[in-house]
Amino acid sequence: MQINIRKRIVLPVVAAGVFFISTSFKDDFFEIAKQIEIFTEVFKTVNMNYVDQTNPGQMMDKAIKTMLADLDPYTNYFNEQDVVKFKINATGEYTGIGAVISRKEGQLIIREPYKDYPADKAGLKAGDEIIQIGTINIVDFKDDISQLLKGAKNTKIAIKYKRQGKIATTQLVLEEVEVKAVPFFGKVDDKTGYIVLTQFNRKASTDVKAALESLKKDGAEKIILDLRGNPGGLLHEAVNICNLFVPKNEIIVTTKSKIEQHNNAYKTTFEPVDLEIPLVILVDGKSASASEIVAGALQDLDRAVVIGSRSFGKGLVQRPIDLVYGTQVKVTISRYYTPSGRCIQALDYGQKDESGKALRTDAKNYNAFKTRKGRTVYDGGGISPDIALEETKLNPISEALQQNDALFNFATDYFYRNPSLGEKIPVLTDADYTAFKQFLKKAAFSLDTETQKTLKKAFELAQKEGIDESIKAEYNQLALAIQKSEDVLINKHQNEIKNLMVDELILRYQYREGLYKYYLKSNSEIKKASAILNNPAAYNKILLQ
Structure with a gap:
């Protein structure tokens, strides 16, 4: 009888624990299943009934990525094409043109060709705008442009590009590219x-x-x-x-x-x-x-x-x-x-x-x-x-000049005005810096500092509310004041901005290896690191304090 009693006492307790865990699991599972069913119904209904033709793949891709973006910037969904890129980053190897490229405002720009890789061998330079790949005009191609520059080893790709306003052509021959961890x-x-x-x-x-x-x-x-x-x-x-x-x-x-x-x-x-x-x-x-x-x-x-x-x-x-169909989620x-x-x-x-x-x-x-x-x-x-x-x-002005490509574009202009500099280190004079400031005004670069962005948003809101005309004079006055203050900061941080220019120019003339060689002798952070290492007492004091 005692055994039976124990069974009656113990089993309900265990059963209660199992029931609690099971119930909790079922609640979570039910909520997930419920939301999936709702989403599926919405997705199917919209695609079947929307007035225009939809692209289910694009809609789903955007829906998933937008959902995950609310969690953190690192939880991401990768479609089939994204997975290929992710694996390239992990291995450091891929078949391609061997260059950093960017697409901005419809333009495809060579940012940095790697020495002795396909883009470099084809004669492409930083600042070149690729306008056609094979028979495809870049302006008409809205998908991932990098897919047009990939393929099997030794694949030949015809390229049309613009340099300093002139159109030229060349041919890329794809090869295996190794992105070195230690360049x-x-x-x-x-x-x-x-x-x-x-x-x-x-x-x-x-x-x-x-x-x-x-x-x-x-x-x-x-x-x-x-x-x-x-x-x-x-x-x-x-x-x-x-x-x-x-x-x-x-x-x-x-x-x-x-x-x-x-x-x-x-x-x-x-x-x-x-x-x-x-x-x-x-x-x-x-x-x-x-x-x-x-x-x-x-x-x-x-x-x-x-x-x-x-x-x-x-x-x-x-x-x-x-995941299924060659996709992946990074959680x-x-x-x-x-x-x-x-x-x-x-x-x-x-x-x-x-x-x-x-x-x-x-x-x-x-x-x-x-x-x-x-x-x-x-x-x-x-x-x-x-x-x-x-x-x-970096101070905000220097960061803004980098982000809006003012330094990059000036370096391109400088490079073609001084083509024979070669292995020499560029020395930027006061006249060069004056030319840079004139270049900024001529090209009407917007620094897009946080202050400028906030002011623009405020005026756009005023336009929506119909009160822009009453504040237009004050807006223009404030915008002019911000512009003048930025001019002052560009003069104040001249040395820092010049150093960034020199870095960009060395990349043009001597590739990245030349930039690192230059850093060995000129970079202030490396000099201070070296000074600490050459002072054992100071080095040990830091580690033992």
Whole structure:
């Protein structure tokens, strides 16, 4: 009888637990199924009854991408064409023309041809506007233009382009293009090596290791690892790069999620290359994700001095999941944490302001953490450097001149006015800068600063409400005042803007390798990194303070 009683007592309790879990699961499942059914009915009904012909594929693509955009910028849907691009970014290899291109306001512009790749061999230059690919006019082609520049190896593609107002033709011969994770390494001085890491693809750690070993063999006793502008990439490559400088079985990063299976600690797995070599890491506001893992982990482990400006703060982990018909969804599954426990993520996409922008943690609410040797570091998103350098931050005017292509277009104009500069470093005079300011006015460039955008939106709203005529004089007066203040700022930040021009021009004459060689001798951040490494007392004081 006692056994039967126990059965009566225990079984209902277990059954209640199962019922609770089952009910919870059924509720979630029912809600999902309900919403899918509603969406399917709407989608089918609209496509069958809409007055004009619809494109179901485009509608669904936009619907899914718009839905996911409300979560965070990194949870994305990839259609069949998108998947191909995503795999290119992960592997660093593809068959194509070997150039950075952009499509803006209907124009397809060559931004940067890679040396000795198809676009370069065909004679294309930065600033060239491609107007026809094969028999297809660019202005008439509304889909993904990059698909027209891909194909099997040795495929020949006829190109018509515009350069300085003149039309020309050439032929591209496609070949395998390897986007190098380490596009350059060299020596700042006899004892200081310099490695540029621009992305974390599948060859990143292998390339960094090869560069490190080559520099050490060539006499380097100190290393600068440049992660400025590096948007990140593969997590395991970040762990492997840290492993070059720290022992086996060291925790580099942990991930935390509401789902237990996504909670992981990532450790180093092999023997390091060098545990003692002094190391400086350069970061800026565009160093993100895997870059922040490397900088944050080596900072927390007191293995490197971080120099620059606070990094981007992208600490959300994504996992690609294959779907039907060759599509894919990349889902945010967890957050990154450095060895000291700092969360890298800066923006909280679950908390948004009235305009829909994700909220950033206020500096007064940052939390303190300790490195392995007891140094105080803080969270708040991104990695805050041990030595902050103002020059890693561009002022808003310089950023605006970059974003609206004013610097790019002026560099194109300068290049064709000075075709024989060759290996020489461009020296921009006061007369050149005056010419640049005249160029801005002649081309009627809009800097589109936040102030300008806000003013334009206000006037557009006034037009909609029919009150624009009554405020037009005041609007024009304010717009003129903003223009004058921008002119003042362009003069004030002349040196910074000139430096950006020189960078752009060196890319034209000497390709990216030439730019990195120039940086070795002239870049102020590299000079300060080198100075710290050449002062062991100052370097050790930072790591031991």
